[in-house]
Amino acid sequence: FMDINEYQSSIRNFVTYPKEIGVFYNLFEMSAAFGDLSKKVNETLISNKEFDRNQSLRFAISLGDILNAISNFALDIGVSMDEVIALNLKKIAVLKERQEKEQNNKPIKLENENR
Numbered sequence: 001f002m003d004i005n006e007y008q009s010s011i012r013n014f015v016t017y018p019k020e021i022g023v024f025y026n027l028f029e030m031s032a033a034f035g036d037l038s039k040k041v042n043e044t045l046i047s048n049k050e051f052d053r054n055q056s057l058r059f060a061i062s063l064g065d066i067l068n069a070i071s072n073f074a075l076d077i078g079v080s081m082d083e084v085i086a087l088n089l090k091k092i093a094v095l096k097e098r099q100e101k102e103q104n105n106k107p108i109k110l111e112n113e114n115r
Contacts, residue, residue, distance in 0.1 A: 004071075004081040004082060004085065005080055005081055005082055007067075007071065008071040008074070008075060008080065008081045011068055011072065012072070012075060015072060019076075022072065022073075022075075022076035023073060023076045023077060026070075026072045026073035026076060027069075029065070029068070029069035029072075030066060030069040030070060030073065033062060033065035033068075033069055034066060036065065037059060037062035037063065037065075037066065040055075040058055040059060040062060041059065070084075
């Protein structure tokens with residue numbers, strides 16, 4: 001397996017769009033890939049199929065398309081995937097801390113209290 005930055009560098013070799021439209025192109029690619037994944041999941045749910053290994057692999061292929069678009073988008077704006085991941089983890093930690101503070105500051109209401 002390769003790390004995320006190796007992946008990001010590797011997929012750059014397959015770019016066929018003009019650099020000046022990269023941000024827009026990849027934004028549309030992300031949207032299309034999310035739509036494709038949503039369609040596959042929806043078809044699976046409608047047909048009452050279980051998420052077996054074959055279904056999971058179909059979904060994984062769509063996830064790869066999303067990852068491709070995200071990675072290229074990041075490169076087009078001058079950001080590595082390591083940076084994207086680090087920033088996201090930091091944001092999630094801050095949000096979790098904020099949520100925990102809010103929960104701790106809420107008064108606990110007992111079921112039988114009528115106020």
